[in-house]
Amino acid sequence: MSKIFNESLIDALQWRYATKRMTGAVVPEEQLSTILKAAHLAPSGIGLQPYEIIVISNPQLKQQILPIAMNQPQVVESSHLLVFAAWDEYCPERIDRVFDHLTKERGLEPGAAEKQRRFAKQYFGQLSLDENFHHAAKQAHIALGLAVAAAALNGIDATPMEGFNAAALDDLLQLPAKGLKSSMLLALGYRDEVNDWNLPLKKVRKPYDELIKIIA
Secondary structure, eight states: OOOOOOSOHHHHHHHOOOOOOBOOOOOOHHHHHHHHHHHHTOOOGGGOOOEEEEEEOOHHHHHHHHHHTTTOTHHHHSSEEEEEEEESOOOHHHHHHHHHHHHHHTTOOTTTTHHHHHHHHHHHHTSOHHHHHHHHHHHHHHHHHHHHHHHHHTTOEEEEEOOSOHHHHHHHHTOGGGTEEEEEEEEEEOBOTTTOTTTTSOOOOOOHHHHOOOOO
16 A cells, blocks of 8 residues: 555656545555655745645544535545645745754854845845745645655655635634645545546646647
């Protein structure tokens, strides 16, 4: 059930699909940690990582989320439900916290990263709150993509979900008090091979040359 893929990333991504029904079986801690570490290592603009990833395994809480997420069964049938919650604002205090941490971890002299720090404050300071959140959410979704790939490489199903009432979920999880707004969900678990109507369907993407445009 927790088979590790020895094939390439492409093979693993070919194997994965948008799982509609899950068994409720628990993803082992080691595999969950790998997925979360992949998300943690995701690139982000100026290295700010303007989001948090909330990992939910509590059945009662998932049951509360179910109607908020259009009653999609993966919410309650998943092993873990990940909520990608982006910053609502790139405030100076948040930017300072990131650069203070960077300076400390790299053993730099105070002020060594001051040019980047000032640029970040100037750039995001001129944007509206909606633009701040939109930018932060895009960064969060890079991490989500890496989590999906890491899950596939570990033989774990991962279903991204945008169909939910973000305001209601934010209230339930008390995200506004943390300066966060939910942007995406990711259900992790194992496909229900008997009840998932999507499993036997052929995986289809638009033709490669319609998506990929190479300019020589």
